[in-house]
Amino acid sequence: MTVNPFDADRPPEVSRPGGRRRRGGGRRRDESLMVPDIEFDSYYGRQVVKxxxxxxxxxxxIFLGGLAAGSGxxxxxxxxRNLPTLRRNTRYAALAAVAAGGLALVRDLGKPSRALNMMRTVKVTSPMSVGSWILTAFAAFAGLGVASEVGRHVVDDDSALGRVRxxxxxxxxxxxxxxxxxLAAYTAVLxxxxxxxxxxxxxxELPFVFVGSANAAAAGLALVTAPTSETGPARKLAVAGAALELAALEQMERTMGELVAEPLHVGRAGVLLKVSKALTVTGALGAALFGRNRAAAAVSGVALMAGSACTRFGIFEAGLESAKDPRYTVTPQRERLEGRRAQGVTHDSITTSRQ
Known part of the structure; x- marks a missing residue:
């Protein structure tokens, strides 16, 4: 066996730098020895994350998918509850929104064939793959609901087709x-x-923000399109959805940390999210207090839909901006690294005291 002369005077367990020996002869690398502290800059001025x-x-x-989900x-x-006008309007809205959202997705992909390729397999570890099947399944049920509504007027209930309907x-x-x-939450996971x-x-928290926002938007559309005699469920959903969205958004900003949450408060994203909160609160209060008035219900509904759209676009813009500044990438990594260093020191001290 060949012996490295540089290792001859070293104990076996510390014969090479890089960390403690693993079972089976391997060694676990200590990233604290390998990753130096860095400044907030990037190679040739480029961002760390693309x-x-x-x-x-x-x-x-994302907005149209949420609107479709809440309407469904x-x-x-x-x-x-046997509310025929509300049922009909929300079913039509669900199918129209999911179809328009699908077109927006295909447009972003560039080719319809790319959207079809996502349906070739099911990959449970991929939010896009799972989301594609969720979108397809929801669209199928939404289409079935619209077909049932059309069948009420063109098919005799006593006929074979009527029984199928x-x-x-x-x-x-x-x-x-x-x-x-x-459908409302998977885009947040994506x-x-x-x-x-x-x-x-x-x-x-982002899935809860999106689910609450979806329900608020759908309730707003129902307040605009349905008679006030049937909008009781929509008014309740408007308040519940707005409360969930605002509470989850507030909790999200706290858990993200002051630095990483900064893009949510500055620039175009900050304006959109401030407007979103104002519109959502206004729409929810209007629906709860004045929802039985036709004009007030319509205004509240428009505010809820606009607020939901601003939420989605604001969060989207904040993400793009956070990728451009290396601080938002480096600081959380450094904090996690220092946390692991502290845990490693604690673990080593405990192990030494036991020995």
């Missing part, structure tokens, strides 16, 4: 309700799964 190459079609898709949920409730109607409601929350700092650090 911003997502998405266009404005993506936040539009509201339509299921209207069907259960009566079976399809509750299936459409249940299916739309089941896939509503996943954003948080990237390396973009402001999106990645918000992975805990």
């Amino acid at each position: 911003p997502a190459p998405w266009t404005s079609d993506i936040p539009a898709y 949920l509201l339509g299921a409730g209207a069907s259960a 009566r079976v399809a109607d509750p299936v459409a409601s249940v299916g739309s309700a089941l896939f509503a929350a996943p 954003l948080a799964d990237t390396a973009t700092p402001s999106w990645h650090e918000s992975y805990r």
